Amino acid sequence: MIKINIQRDEIIIKTEKLTKIYGSYCAVNNMELIVTRGAIHAFIGPNGAGKSTTIKMLAGAIRPTKGSACIGGKQAGSIAAGKLIGYAPENPRFNKGVTAYRYLIYMSMLCGEGYCNAKRKAAEMLDFFGLTRYAPWDAFKFSAGMRKKLSIAQALIHSPEVLLLDEPTANLDPDSRIELFGYLRDYAGKKGKTILISSHVLAELEHIADHMSIINKGELLLQGEINEIRGYMSKKIYSEEIPLTSKSITEISLEDIYSTAMNEEKL
């Protein structure tokens, strides 16, 4: 596994030999993931690579079979770690009989807000995600895209230090994607929060992520700061016939890095 520039900045997520075994199948294998504070960290890999399983372990939604995961020095799954994170799963589901507005108020109060503040925050989130007119709807009846938005809204409602987003743009319309990415960029850039985000749309991540990890078959292939990975990868991507300039390094896309890493693994 290639690690680039990961010790320079403060570490906020750290896993050690993190492993999840389902029956006889190892979904995540001895993962040593490091995410630095303030990063927008793209978590990339093919279907079935183990991204959701890793994110679920970080969120405390499932327990590791072996190894450990820490968020801000607190063990993932503990109450202390739970206060630091917001988690939007890949396929959010909501119980019958709870309106979107009530759900967000409840989630905000669970995070310690008083009723008045919780109502204000719920309204703000519904407004940002364009869900205000659906506030009285039973969230169980929401479309996939609306469920996604509501799930991201609940993840953000207490302004967590660490946001864990599993395929957040799946099912979102193009305008919502652009708005969400604008929001996330400010969330990390201006507020100094950390975002771990998985997506299959690498071109999308290209515009917001500054760090990345590539995972395949439950194992990390590469992790680090994207510009430094570009420098490292340029030696592999460009042949000797093509002169290497700083322009050509910045032109290396996440797609280039991804396919190079995946091809190397096959060798």
Ligand code: ADP
């Ligand atoms: P990704 O998010 O990268 O697509 P997942 O983490 O969802 O991958 O899944 C990794 C592997 O673990 C897949 O092969 C999947 O079938 C398997 N897996 C995930 N959840 C379970 C489960 N609850 N029981 C059995 N196998 C599972």
